[in-house]
Amino acid sequence: MKYKIQNTRMLSPTELLTILCKSAKLYSEYADTTLLFIFREKKSDVYDYYEVRYGKNNFMHLAGIKSETLSATAFYEACEKQIIKREDCKPRRDSNTMYAKAAVMEQMLNLRNSKCYKIGAKDLVTRDNDFEMATGNECGVIGYDSRIKKKGTQIVDNTKAPIPTTLLNNPITDYCTRPQKIMFILQKYEGESTYNKLFYEIKKELFQTEKEFFSDELKKLITM
Secondary structure (H helix, E strand, C coil), X not given: CCCCCCCCCCCCHHHHXXXXXXXXXXXXXXXXXXXXXXXXXXXXXXXXXXXXXXXXXXXXXXXXEECCCCCHHHHHHHHHCCCCCHHHCEECCCHHHHHHHHHHHXXXXXXXXXXXXXXXXXXXXXXXXXXXXXXXXXXXXXXXXXXXXXXXXXXXXXXXXXXXXXXXXXXXHHCCCCCEXXXXXXXXXXXXXXXXXXXXXXXXXXXXXXXXXXXXXXHCCECC
């Protein structure tokens, strides 16, 4: 089964740059940090979890853009500072793909609004899109995968958290048969070994009452 980016209208240079700047502002809340997604499908289920590291250098790839003038990190920083220029933005694949990603980028990166999203393992076969987990809704998804390899090898380093690898404007149910509700998102910064900041909870003060029901494995990741 093959899924393609759905067609979308062409954006003016101003529209594209505005979306990139707004998206970078949202991304700045967790850029170069690691997030711990805690989720379940229904109340009787055991909490599951998934870790993702969001690098500044991943932002440009999610936008479907390559730049002949800026490195991936410099591109993100230019968007965050609102000094990005249209000539800095070239389609990574084609213009339609770039505009389609841009059309949902701001919504998909707004993780503070995770009440509107679900998370799930990618278990439906798609030829063009290779990732292991996704967050999203009926409008689009961000796909995540373990891509960081051990230095000098092609072996995936399992000690490194997965990273965001793609952004698509297809519904999450095109990729996941059982998307689950995101209950909490925790955050840790570079150099920290455990999660000590609550980034999102589906209901105010629910984390404090629910954390006692976490598995021992999950509890070991958290100090709060």
